[in-house]
Amino acid sequence: MKKILTLLVVLAIVGLMSGQGTIVVEGNMDEIEEALEAAVVDIEARIDSIGDSKTITVTMDGTEGSAKRAYLGVYYEDLSLKKARELYYPNNFGVLITGTGAGSAAHQFGLAADDILMEIDGKKCIDKDKFVKIISAYMPDQTVKFKIFSNEVEREFDLTFGHRPEPKKKTLTKKQLMKKKRTSYPAVEGMYTPIWYVMDDVDDLNSVFTQMGFKDLDENGTLYNGFAIRANIGKGVYIGGTFAGYSLTRKVKHDIETNSIIPNNDEANELKGGKATVNTVRRMNFESGWGAVTIDKKFMLAKWLQPSLGVALGGGSQQIEFTQTDGGYDWDQLNTEFDDGSNNAMTMTRNYFIVQPKADIYIKIISWLGIRIEGSYMLGYSATKGWTETSGDYLIDNSPDTTMNGYAISAGPWIQF
Numbered sequence: 001m002k003k004i005l006t007l008l009v010v011l012a013i014v015g016l017m018s019g020q021g022t023i024v025v026e027g028n029m030d031e032i033e034e035a036l037e038a039a040v041v042d043i044e045a046r047i048d049s050i051g052d053s054k055t056i057t058v059t060m061d062g063t064e065g066s067a068k069r070a071y072l073g074v075y076y077e078d079l080s081l082k083k084a085r086e087l088y089y090p091n092n093f094g095v096l097i098t099g100t101g102a103g104s105a106a107h108q109f110g111l112a113a114d115d116i117l118m119e120i121d122g123k124k125c126i127d128k129d130k131f132v133k134i135i136s137a138y139m140p141d142q143t144v145k146f147k148i149f150s151n152e153v154e155r156e157f158d159l160t161f162g163h164r165p166e167p168k169k170k171t172l173t174k175k176q177l178m179k180k181k182r183t184s185y186p187a188v189e190g191m192y193t194p195i196w197y198v199m200d201d202v203d204d205l206n207s208v209f210t211q212m213g214f215k216d217l218d219e220n221g222t223l224y225n226g227f228a229i230r231a232n233i234g235k236g237v238y239i240g241g242t243f244a245g246y247s248l249t250r251k252v253k254h255d256i257e258t259n260s261i262i263p264n265n266d267e268a269n270e271l272k273g274g275k276a277t278v279n280t281v282r283r284m285n286f287e288s289g290w291g292a293v294t295i296d297k298k299f300m301l302a303k304w305l306q307p308s309l310g311v312a313l314g315g316g317s318q319q320i321e322f323t324q325t326d327g328g329y330d331w332d333q334l335n336t337e338f339d340d341g342s343n344n345a346m347t348m349t350r351n352y353f354i355v356q357p358k359a360d361i362y363i364k365i366i367s368w369l370g371i372r373i374e375g376s377y378m379l380g381y382s383a384t385k386g387w388t389e390t391s392g393d394y395l396i397d398n399s400p401d402t403t404m405n406g407y408a409i410s411a412g413p414w415i416q417f
Contacts, residue, residue, distance in 0.1 A: 070138035070161035073104020078127050079116060087114060088152050094118050095131045105162035111148070118154070119147035140164075185236045185298060186416035189362075190229030191372070195244050197224050199406040205286070205320075212322055213252050214284045222246055226410070228294070236298040242312055244408075245289030254282040254324065280326045288404075290316030290354055290378070304364040312356035316380055316404050319390070321347040347390040352380035352404045362414055372414035380404030 079089070079096040094116040100107040117125045121144045125131040138144060143160040198221035206216040223246070230240025257277050292314025299307050323345040358376030365371065386399035 069136055069164070070140055070142060071105065071164040072135060072159075072161060073101040073106045074111060074117075075099040075101075076117070076128055076131065084116075087116065087149070089116055089149050091118070091149075093124055093126045094149065095125045095128050101165075103165075105159060109157065109159050112150075114150075116149040117146070118149055119145075121145055184303075185232045185300065188229070188231045189238075189414060189416040190227070190240070191414045192412065193226040193228050193242070193244070193372075193374070193410045194412050195224040195226045195408050195410045196221050197244075197246070197378075197406055197408045199404070201403060201405075204400040204402040205318075208320065209284065209286075212284060213254060213282060214250050217248075217286075222248075224289070224408075230294055230296060232298075236300065238294070238296040238298060238308070238310070240294045240296070241292065242294050242314075243289070243291045246287070248286045249283065251281055251283040254280050256280055256324075278326050280324050283321075283323045285319075285321040285323075287319045287321075288317070290314060290352075290356075290404075292354060292356060294358075296360075304370075306362040306364075308360050308362070310358055310360075312354070312358060312376070314354055314356075316352045316354045316378075317349060318352075318402065318404065319347065319349045320387075321345070348387045348396060348399075349390045350382055350387050350402055350404075351384075352382050354381075354404065355379045356408070358408075360410075362416075364416075368416055370414050370416070372410075372412065374408075374410040376408045378404060378406055378408060 075098045076095050077098055079094045083096060084091075084094075097106075097111055097113060097115045097117060099113050100111055117131060119125060120131075120134050123134050125134065138161055140161050140163045143158050145156060146159045147154065147156045149155075202217045202219055209216055224244040225246070226242060226244030228240065228242040230238040233239055255277050292312035294310055294312045296308045296310030299309075301307065325344075356376050356378045358374055360372055360374035362372045363370050380403055382401070382404075384395070385401060387396045387402070388394065389396055
C-alpha cells in the first residue's frame with residue numbers, strides 16, 4: 001500500500017509538469033497495484049521526455065464502475081425524545097424508521113414504521129448520520145446482525161442487504177416525444193374578444209325603432225366588445241368566463257302637439273287653435289349583452305395549432321330606453337309637463353337564460369401570444385312573455401317574444417401562460 005501511495009505522489013508531481021497522455025488502470029486494489037508497478041517504466045520514460053508539457057492524467061476505475069453500497073430500503077429520521085417516550089423506548093440513542101420501500105430487504109424482513117434501529121453488527125446507531133456511515137461500510141448480499149426496538153420489545157436477527165434498485169428507464173420514440181410535447185397545456189389564457197353578432201330576427205326591435213322615429217338595426221350584424229378568460233383544470237379541460245356587450249345611442253328631433261303652451265318655450269311654441277307645437281329631442285339607447293361560464297376541451301394538434309370545443313352557460317338581456325325632452329323644465333309646472341308629454345321617459349327590458357355551443361382554434365405567433373378564432377351559436381330562453389317596463393316591472397301589452405338567438409364570430413389576439 002505504501003508503494004501505491006508513493007507512486008500516486010510521484011504521479012501528482014509529474015502531473016504539474018506533463019501533459020502527453022492518460023494512463024487508465026482498471027480492477028480491484030490488488031489488480032491496481034500490479035498495474036501501477038507495470039506502468040512505472042512507461043512513467044519514467046514520460047518524465048525523460050516531458051519537454052513543454054504540463055499534465056499527466058491517471059484515471060483509476062473499478063471493473064463495474066463505482067462501488068455499490070448495501071441497500072436496506074428504509075425511510076428514517078432522528079429519534080426525538082418525545083417520540084421515544086410515546087414508544088416507551090428506554091435508551092437515548094437510535095434511529096426511527098418511518099417507512100420501508102416495497103420489495104426492499106427491510107420490507108421483506110418485516111421492519112415497519114415506528115421501529116427503532118439500535119445496532120448493526122454491534123455498532124450503535126447513535127443518530128441518522130452514524131447510521132448512514134455504518135451502512136456505507138457494507139456491500140450488497142452481506143448478512144449482518146441487526147438489533148431493533150419494536151412494539152416495546154428488543155429484537156435481534158440476521159438480515160442480508162439487498163441491491164439498490166436501478167432507476168427505471170423508458171425509451172420514447174420520436175412520435176411519443178412529439179405527443180408528450182403536445183400535451184403540455186397552457187395553464188391560463190384569455191384576452192379582449194371583439195365579437196360580430198348576427199341575430200336571427202331583428203324585426204321586433206326594428207319595428208319599435210321605426211315607430212319611435214329611429215333608424216333600423218343592421219340585419220347583417222353588430223360588433224360587440226367582449227372579454228374571455230379560462231384556466232386548465234387538468235387534461236386540457238378549461239373552466240372560465242366570457243362577457244360581451246353592445247350599446248347604441250341615437251337621437252332625433254321630434255315635434256309634438258300639446259293642449260297648452262309650455263312655460264319658458266315661447267320661441268319654440270307655435271300657437272295653432274289653442275294648442276302648441278313643441279320642438280323636442282327624442283333619444284333612444286339600446287343595450288344588449290351576456291355573461292356566462294365556459295367549459296372547453298382543448299386538443300393539442302401542435303403547440304402552434306390548438307382547437308377547442310366547448311359550451312357557455314349564463315344569462316343575457318336586451319334593454320331599450322326612450323327619453324323625450326324639450327329642454328325646458330319648470331319646478332312649478334312639472335305636473336303640466338308630464339301631462340303634455342314633452343318631457344317623458346321609459347325603459348323596456350327582456351332577460352334570457354343562454355346556452356352557447358362553440359368551437360375555436362388558436363394559432364400561436366410567439367410563446368405567449370397568438371390569434372384565436374371562435375364561432376358559436378347562441379340560444380336564449382326567457383321566462384316571461386313579452387317585454388317588461390323596468391321602472392314599475394309592468395308587462396307591456398302586445399309586446400313580442402323577441403328572441404336572442406344568433407350567430408357569433410370572434411377573431412383577435414389571445415394570450416397564454
